[in-house]
Amino acid sequence: MINNTLYSARMKMADLISADNELLSILHRIGIKLGFGEATVAEICERYRMSTELFLMICNIYSFRDYTPNVDMLRKEDLPDITGYLRASHVYYKTVCFPHIHNKIHMMVAELDSINRRLIDKFYDDYDAEVTNHFMFEENIVFPYIESLLKNGKSLQLDFSISKFEENHSYIGEKLNDLKNIIIKYLPEDYSSPIRFEILKDIYDVESDLQKHSLIENKILISLVEKLETSNE
Amino acid sequence: MNRHSKYKILLIEPSEIVALGFKEIISRSSDFEIMSTLANPTYYTNIKSRPDIVVINPAVVNYNERFDVRSFFCVNGDNVSIVALTNSGYEEGVMRLYDGCINIYDNAQRVIQKLRSAIEETLQNPKNEINELSVRERDILVAVAKGRTNKEIADEFNISVYTVISHRRNISRKLGINSVPGLTVYAIMNKLVDISDFN
Numbered sequence: 001m002i003n004n005t006l007y008s009a010r011m012k013m014a015d016l017i018s019a020d021n022e023l024l025s026i027l028h029r030i031g032i033k034l035g036f037g038e039a040t041v042a043e044i045c046e047r048y049r050m051s052t053e054l055f056l057m058i059c060n061i062y063s064f065r066d067y068t069p070n071v072d073m074l075r076k077e078d079l080p081d082i083t084g085y086l087r088a089s090h091v092y093y094k095t096v097c098f099p100h101i102h103n104k105i106h107m108m109v110a111e112l113d114s115i116n117r118r119l120i121d122k123f124y125d126d127y128d129a130e131v132t133n134h135f136m137f138e139e140n141i142v143f144p145y146i147e148s149l150l151k152n153g154k155s156l157q158l159d160f161s162i163s164k165f166e167e168n169h170s171y172i173g174e175k176l177n178d179l180k181n182i183i184i185k186y187l188p189e190d191y192s193s194p195i196r197f198e199i200l201k202d203i204y205d206v207e208s209d210l211q212k213h214s215l216i217e218n219k220i221l222i223s224l225v226e227k228l229e230t231s232n233e
Numbered sequence: 234m235n236r237h238s239k240y241k242i243l244l245i246e247p248s249e250i251v252a253l254g255f256k257e258i259i260s261r262s263s264d265f266e267i268m269s270t271l272a273n274p275t276y277y278t279n280i281k282s283r284p285d286i287v288v289i290n291p292a293v294v295n296y297n298e299r300f301d302v303r304s305f306f307c308v309n310g311d312n313v314s315i316v317a318l319t320n321s322g323y324e325e326g327v328m329r330l331y332d333g334c335i336n337i338y339d340n341a342q343r344v345i346q347k348l349r350s351a352i353e354e355t356l357q358n359p360k361n362e363i364n365e366l367s368v369r370e371r372d373i374l375v376a377v378a379k380g381r382t383n384k385e386i387a388d389e390f391n392i393s394v395y396t397v398i399s400h401r402r403n404i405s406r407k408l409g410i411n412s413v414p415g416l417t418v419y420a421i422m423n424k425l426v427d428i429s430d431f432n
Contacts, residue, residue: 115421115428116422118428119418119421119422119428120418123414123415123418126414127414174411174412175412175414175415177409177411178409178410178411178412178414178415178418179415181408181409181410181415182410182415182418182419182422185408185409186408186418186419186422186423187422188422
């Protein structure tokens with residue numbers, strides 16, 4: 001991908017949104033308030049004390065499928081912004097995306113017979129617990145590890161390294177994909193259930209969002225921490 | 234075979250000697266004709282009309298990339314018979330991907346016979362292979378849903394763990410469901426296992 005087709009620091013923030021309205025959810029996560037007039041991306045990032053380079057990378061990941069972030073553009077000082085963004089993104093999933101899906105699933109199962117209702121409820125609840133665990137592990141173990149590595153030059157958790165996280169970092173979208181196919185193909189037919197279409201639309205959206213989220217973790221966070229670990233040795 | 238036109242064969246074989254010999258055998262048949270010969274499958278997409286049978290040397294297929302022979306040649310729900318052309322034995326898991334297998338030491342009569350039965354098989358069970366689970370796959374799905382490990386399933390059915398994994402991969406591909414909980418939901422919904430087994 002040629003760099004000049006990507007977003008740049010001198011673009012107006014408002015133009016970024018009209019180029020791809022999905023970026024609104026990034027602003028939502030970071031807490032950037034609307035009403036920014038003609039301000040450029042660089043100006044807004046400075047106002048919110050966020051690395052412009054990182055903000056652009058995240059937006060490029062969301063908007064351009066073939067884009068591969070170049071970690072050499074970031075410094076270790078950007079790490080707190082990255083973990084900050086990932087935490088904010090977790091909050092967004094937990095308070096916006098998943099509750100939406102959960103509510104709709106409640107409405108959908110109300111129309112099912114008791115066996116199918118129990119099946120879908122249990123499947124979703126287990127998935128929900130898995131996601132919570134996944135996020136909690138990152139927030140309670142991985143991010144603090146990175147933060148102490150930055151602060152002290154080494155970590156207090158001697159038995160942990162980012163490669164351990166990398167090995168066990170599973171993609172949490174697999175069961176969502178299963179749920180999608182169960183709803184599309186195997187849930188008994190019904191006469192009128194717009195709710196199923198709505199759920200599927202939501203699942204597709206959150207799935208593609210999760211893919212980008214894990215790309216940020218795998219390609220940006222992990223690579224940057226690996227560099228930090230070797231430079232500390 | 235009640236058909237006026239000949240069945241079209243696409244041959245994918247890197248050895249010119251073998252390819253020419255195969256062509257010679259086909260030229261003597263009244264039911265089949267070679268529409269095109271390729272040294273490897275990469276150029277398949279350039280071929281305008283669809284073959285009825287693809288005869289392919291499995292050695293040109295890269296297993297490491299999990300090349301799915303069937304989904305590669307059966308685009309848009311085309312029904313294409315896929316027949317392997319080999320000079321050695323392949324593992325059961327690999328051969329199950331094909332509708333038939335011709336050995337280079339088969340005589341001309343046997344080659345034609347095998348092509349006929351492959352095409353009949355495909356006509357009788359259109360896309361059956363892709364969509365529905367086989368009896369064996371259904372049995373294995375039930376065992377997976379009940380929480381058995383691959384090793385336990387291998388022992389129960391007297392097959393290798395490798396074969397169990399290959400069955401599971403096929404099951405997941407057909408159903409579009411990968412996780413064990415997802416497979417369990419499918420199995421209960423389709424009454425393959427009873428929900429009371431799970432309290």
